[in-house]
Amino acid sequence: MKLLFLGTGSAKCKRLEEDQIPEGARRCSSMLIDGSIQLDVPIHTYDFLVKHGIDPAGVTDIFLTHSHDDHFCKETFLRYAKAGERRLNFYCNTGALEYLGLTKEEMALVNIVTFEAMDTFEAAGMTVTALPSNHIAGKNEQTLHYVFEKNGQKLFYGLDGGWLTGKEWNYLYKQALPIDCAVFDTTCGEQPGNFRIGTHNTIPMVRLLVEAFNENKVMGEGGKYIASHMGPHIHGVPAEETARILAEFGVIMAYDGFEIEI
Numbered sequence: 001m002k003l004l005f006l007g008t009g010s011a012k013c014k015r016l017e018e019d020q021i022p023e024g025a026r027r028c029s030s031m032l033i034d035g036s037i038q039l040d041v042p043i044h045t046y047d048f049l050v051k052h053g054i055d056p057a058g059v060t061d062i063f064l065t066h067s068h069d070d071h072f073c074k075e076t077f078l079r080y081a082k083a084g085e086r087r088l089n090f091y092c093n094t095g096a097l098e099y100l101g102l103t104k105e106e107m108a109l110v111n112i113v114t115f116e117a118m119d120t121f122e123a124a125g126m127t128v129t130a131l132p133s134n135h136i137a138g139k140n141e142q143t144l145h146y147v148f149e150k151n152g153q154k155l156f157y158g159l160d161g162g163w164l165t166g167k168e169w170n171y172l173y174k175q176a177l178p179i180d181c182a183v184f185d186t187t188c189g190e191q192p193g194n195f196r197i198g199t200h201n202t203i204p205m206v207r208l209l210v211e212a213f214n215e216n217k218v219m220g221e222g223g224k225y226i227a228s229h230m231g232p233h234i235h236g237v238p239a240e241e242t243a244r245i246l247a248e249f250g251v252i253m254a255y256d257g258f259e260i261e262i
């Protein structure tokens with residue numbers, strides 16, 4: 001699987017338009033798998049792809065983690081839906097749909113597939129398992145993490161969410177192992193006392209997760225840990241320092257435009 005990070009920041013990153021974003025700043029978190037499968041659809045993604053010479057019409061499938069507006073931008077979503085000739089596939093938790101603000105006509109533009117947490121299904125040439133994340137969005141919505149399996153490679157995508165729920169750890173520990181790559185929420189950086197503790201991770205929490213993944217062989221040999229969804233405004237230390245701290249325990253700090261093959 002080839003991963004391209006389209007954005008690696010947290011909610012406050014949505015305030016600027018693509019052409020106003022300073023060099024090195026973070027956009028809202030999103031990722032592209034193998035050039036055609038996108039995870040979340042925040043404001044900057046469409047223009048970011050165009051800027052990097054990638055045709056957004058080549059995105060055939062979009063998976064949603066949850067309905068927060070730094071993960072779903074209706075206007076951006078509709079631009080993808082209307083791009084090119086293909087019919088876009090859109091995957092989300094059943095309960096999330098009502099919080100996206102889409103009319104019936106707008107929903108009819110795409111092929112919508114809804115599911116519940118702990119469901120496993122085939123989509124976009126992958127085996128997909130939706131896991132319940134420890135995060136809060138719409139009242140009737142279950143926020144999600146995912147395990148994507150393609151060509152024998154397994155990716156755990158864990159944005160947003162503080163720590164893991166019992167059900168998802170149970171699945172990772174007993175059924176998904178070994179995985180080849182884990183992307184962790186690292187929103188609160190080196191601010192262990194941050195009030196977001198119930199719904200987002202700090203770096204010390206990511207360190208413990210890495211230890212548990214290694215100790216219990218949830219991560220395979222040579223597997224990769226990647227930190228994303230970082231809030232530069234609340235991280236407490238400069239980005240270079242964050243990268244150094246994360247590297248101490250084997251975690252790569254993602255940045256916008258970061259590419260990696262797993």
Ligand SMILES: [Zn+2]
Binds near residue numbers: 011068229
């Ligand atoms: Zn977020």
Ligand SMILES: [Zn+2]
Binds near residue numbers: 068160
């Ligand atoms: Zn969120």
